[in-house]
Amino acid sequence: MKYQLRQTMLDILIRIEKDKGFSNLLLNHELQQKDLNEKDKRLLTEVVYGTVQNQITIDYYISHFMKNKKKLDLWVKQLLRMSVYQMVYLEKVPDHAVVHESVEIAKIRGHKGIASFVNGILRSIRRNGLPDLTLIKDPVERISIETSHPVWLVKRWTEMYGKERTEAMCRENLRHFPMSIRVQPMKMDREAVMEQLEKQGFTVTASQFSQQGILIQKGNIFKTNLLQEGFITIQDQSSMLAAESLKLKPGMKVLDTCSAPGGKATHIAEKMADQGEIHAYDLHKKKVKLIEEKAAVLDLHAISAFQGDARNLYEQYEEESFDRILIDAPCSGLGVINGKPEIKYEKQASDIERLATIQLDIIQSAAKLLKPEGLLIYSTCTVDKLENNQVVQTFLENNPAFGIDFSFREELSEPLQHAPGWSPEGLQLFPQDFQTDGFFLTRIKRNK
Numbered sequence: 001m002k003y004q005l006r007q008t009m010l011d012i013l014i015r016i017e018k019d020k021g022f023s024n025l026l027l028n029h030e031l032q033q034k035d036l037n038e039k040d041k042r043l044l045t046e047v048v049y050g051t052v053q054n055q056i057t058i059d060y061y062i063s064h065f066m067k068n069k070k071k072l073d074l075w076v077k078q079l080l081r082m083s084v085y086q087m088v089y090l091e092k093v094p095d096h097a098v099v100h101e102s103v104e105i106a107k108i109r110g111h112k113g114i115a116s117f118v119n120g121i122l123r124s125i126r127r128n129g130l131p132d133l134t135l136i137k138d139p140v141e142r143i144s145i146e147t148s149h150p151v152w153l154v155k156r157w158t159e160m161y162g163k164e165r166t167e168a169m170c171r172e173n174l175r176h177f178p179m180s181i182r183v184q185p186m187k188m189d190r191e192a193v194m195e196q197l198e199k200q201g202f203t204v205t206a207s208q209f210s211q212q213g214i215l216i217q218k219g220n221i222f223k224t225n226l227l228q229e230g231f232i233t234i235q236d237q238s239s240m241l242a243a244e245s246l247k248l249k250p251g252m253k254v255l256d257t258c259s260a261p262g263g264k265a266t267h268i269a270e271k272m273a274d275q276g277e278i279h280a281y282d283l284h285k286k287k288v289k290l291i292e293e294k295a296a297v298l299d300l301h302a303i304s305a306f307q308g309d310a311r312n313l314y315e316q317y318e319e320e321s322f323d324r325i326l327i328d329a330p331c332s333g334l335g336v337i338n339g340k341p342e343i344k345y346e347k348q349a350s351d352i353e354r355l356a357t358i359q360l361d362i363i364q365s366a367a368k369l370l371k372p373e374g375l376l377i378y379s380t381c382t383v384d385k386l387e388n389n390q391v392v393q394t395f396l397e398n399n400p401a402f403g404i405d406f407s408f409r410e411e412l413s414e415p416l417q418h419a420p421g422w423s424p425e426g427l428q429l430f431p432q433d434f435q436t437d438g439f440f441l442t443r444i445k446r447n448k
């Protein structure tokens with residue numbers, strides 16, 4: 001295929017928008033299928049992610065140079081977006097090469113007229129430069145366009161957290177974070193893993209979130225044998241706080257209600273030295289296999305994975321039968337925009353409301369299974385108060401036998417104890433606080 005690399009970029013971008021596909025999954029799939037060299041793989045990843053991350057900004061630039069605001073075919077829109085992305089954000093590809101290839105692709109996929117339209121837009125941007133976004137008067141609109149987050153979301157966050165925190169969060173969502181891994185401590189300790197990685201040319205630092213966490217500042221973790229052989233697993237530092245805050249001991253009986261793909265369930269097993277019972281559920285049968293696979297790679301045996309709806313698990317067990325419960329609830333995912341940028345365009349306020357109802361149902365039902373003096377962690381990877389604070393507040397109002405166990409705050413590392421997102425409902429981590437996913441967690445205790 002002519003212009004294969006850019007045609008592949010275009011195909012992925014079309015599918016992300018059309019099929020509402022996750023950019024990371026589609027990208028990984030394409031990278032495995034296509035015979036591309038390392039340099040091309042890197043460029044493909046950068047252009048696809050970058051184009052999606054900056055879509056609203058790029059659309060604003062494009063519309064500035066479109067005389068006639070007609071609706072564009074999806075492929076033309078995506079071709080323009082990825083071309084503008086390369087011209088504006090990437091220095092390594094010369095502008096004239098981008099314009100040339102885009103025009104050729106437009107000829108192949110469309111006709112001369114479309115090619116000349118694409119040529120016109122791209123050349124105007126080269127000739128005239130970009131409009132100055134700082135001149136946009138309305139602050140919500142400016143943040144929306146500068147950081148490529150939809151207006152409704154910027155407005156919602158501004159109402160919840162104020163303009164400053166919202167703007168910082170939106171900007172952080174565009175930045176590159178170091179990847180975070182967790183060591184399987186029964187197989188190798190953190191120091192040994194760090195040493196091995198350093199020997200292989202990685203730059204690494206120890207996480208402040210967990211004794212098992214490592215941040216990869218430089219190097220490609222997918223190229224080490226440590227991952228395939230289950231010495232480490234990839235997990236955001238923020239997610240490590242769930243198992244870290246459960247006060248686990250070997251021999252305990254633990255329920256993980258929303259478990260797939262098993263990131264936190266395996267961490268729980270590690271913290272229990274793989275001794276005890278971890279009952280791991282997920283609503284979707286296909287995903288149950290993911291939990292089993294992750295446990296197998298990490299050589300953990302205390303986890304039993306089942307399909308089940310967290311809202312009626314209490315029908316299968318006696319009341320008050322678990323020492324610990326983790327509810328890592330299905331959520332809008334608005335805390336993981338950095339890694340899955342399409343989320344910010346796909347989610348609607350109505351999704352948040354729908355999810356908050358499910359979350360409340362899950363916590364109300366699952367909490368029945370907690371023993372007196374048992375601990376329950378409620379966590380999400382979102383930054384929305386309706387899904388976090390409000391769910392916890394309503395649960396506590398309806399269930400006076402439960403209360404927040406704030407002693408988990410003192411158990412965290414010093415910087416986390418002083419995180420800006422503490423509230424009477426728990427801890428909200430914002431991406432800009434520690435360069436992690438946006439994550440909420442709280443610890444609830446059942447009274448005697």
Ligand SMILES: C[S@@+](CC[C@H](N)C(=O)[O-])C[C@H]1O[C@@H](n2cnc3c(N)ncnc32)[C@H](O)[C@@H]1O
Pocket residue numbers: 239257258259260261262263264265281282283284287308309310311328329330331362381
């Ligand atoms: C945030 S993810 C869990 C991530 C997982 N805890 C980990 O650390 O790898 C939420 C999971 O909840 C599952 N889920 C959604 N609704 C559910 C329900 N009613 N009961 C059980 N699981 C559900 C989803 O399939 C999804 O895998």
